[in-house]
Amino acid sequence: MTAFMTSFDETWRAIQTIDGWLTEGQARMLYDSARAVSPGETIVEIGSHRGRSTVLLAEAKPGSVGLLAVDPYGDPRWGGGEDSLEIFRANLARHHVDDRVRLARQLGSEAGQAWTGAPVGLLFVDGAHDYTSVIADLAAWRRHLSPTATVLMHDVYSSPGVTRAAFRYMFGSRAFRYADSSRSLARFRRAGSASPTQAALSSVRMLRPLPWMVRNLLIKLAVRRGWKRVVRVLGRTDSACLY
Numbered sequence: 001m002t003a004f005m006t007s008f009d010e011t012w013r014a015i016q017t018i019d020g021w022l023t024e025g026q027a028r029m030l031y032d033s034a035r036a037v038s039p040g041e042t043i044v045e046i047g048s049h050r051g052r053s054t055v056l057l058a059e060a061k062p063g064s065v066g067l068l069a070v071d072p073y074g075d076p077r078w079g080g081g082e083d084s085l086e087i088f089r090a091n092l093a094r095h096h097v098d099d100r101v102r103l104a105r106q107l108g109s110e111a112g113q114a115w116t117g118a119p120v121g122l123l124f125v126d127g128a129h130d131y132t133s134v135i136a137d138l139a140a141w142r143r144h145l146s147p148t149a150t151v152l153m154h155d156v157y158s159s160p161g162v163t164r165a166a167f168r169y170m171f172g173s174r175a176f177r178y179a180d181s182s183r184s185l186a187r188f189r190r191a192g193s194a195s196p197t198q199a200a201l202s203s204v205r206m207l208r209p210l211p212w213m214v215r216n217l218l219i220k221l222a223v224r225r226g227w228k229r230v231v232r233v234l235g236r237t238d239s240a241c242l243y
């Protein structure tokens, strides 16, 4: 029987076998954020796919912290669908974390509207990648966030719909502050009520990864069009670098 993972290195090694898009740096950010959630609070993951991030969160979270995985598994876009659900369940069982995770087969926005549980200390948004869905997911969960909550958003610096939603919601916000990012994964923290100067500084910092994103979008376009010389000049090594 596999022992429960405790260290990041062990957990990272274990989730290598699960298909997904999280890089090591992003997994570390997720792991550290989950570790820091206060007792009695809940972690909410929007978009679970085959469980790569779910297993990591289940391994990292303190025992008294709940974990809700939200995924409708009814839409083949963004990696969803019935096949993924079966693999998700099998992966949780294989890693012996199935009893630490509650699954809501709903859209992130529906689950947020229905939630009556504990305050959310960590919200990980990695579901649909279109602007309207991301805004709806954020809006539905906002009122459940604890005063010190962290919000992690994947693909902020890789998928234009998510970028637009993140900037619409967080840029210039006095309620959230941009903390840092690992490639396309951005970390925000609830800010109480930030001063205009703090909000401006946070917004400027949020702009910094944009040149990296533009470069990656150019690489994707060049790959799609078969512009090998452009790809060489822009310096792509492997596709994981783009997320």
Ligand SMILES: C[S@@+](CC[C@H](N)C(=O)[O-])C[C@H]1O[C@@H](n2cnc3c(N)ncnc32)[C@H](O)[C@@H]1O
Pocket (backbone or CB within 6 Å): 019, 020, 021, 022, 046, 047, 048, 049, 050, 051, 052, 053, 054, 070, 071, 072, 073, 074, 075, 077, 078, 079, 080, 081, 084, 106, 107, 108, 109, 126, 127, 128, 129, 133, 137
């Ligand atoms: C990019 S994958 C998630 C990857 C996963 N977090 C990981 O690291 O392995 C996106 C998932 O979001 C689900 N999804 C799509 N729209 C959603 C929504 N509005 N709410 C919740 N999940 C959604 C899809 O079914 C798919 O499984």
